Amino acid sequence: MKNKITKDTALAEILEIKGVEDILSKHGVPCATCPYAKTEMDKLKIGEVCKMYGVELGELLKDLNKK
Numbered sequence: 001m002k003n004k005i006t007k008d009t010a011l012a013e014i015l016e017i018k019g020v021e022d023i024l025s026k027h028g029v030p031c032a033t034c035p036y037a038k039t040e041m042d043k044l045k046i047g048e049v050c051k052m053y054g055v056e057l058g059e060l061l062k063d064l065n066k067k
Contacts (some may be wrong), residue, residue: 007047
């Protein structure tokens, strides 16, 4: 069983989940394709990313944890 994804989960860890790019895209999170983010993925937390892009964290976490 995988760990529950929280606001403090690193983007790099989330991107290891198969098919997660579709969920991020659906919620308007551009980081999966952003060249800058690729250098910071192990440090960027999903909560910080949501705050930067105005993404509703609760709904995103709900969808990510269904995966």
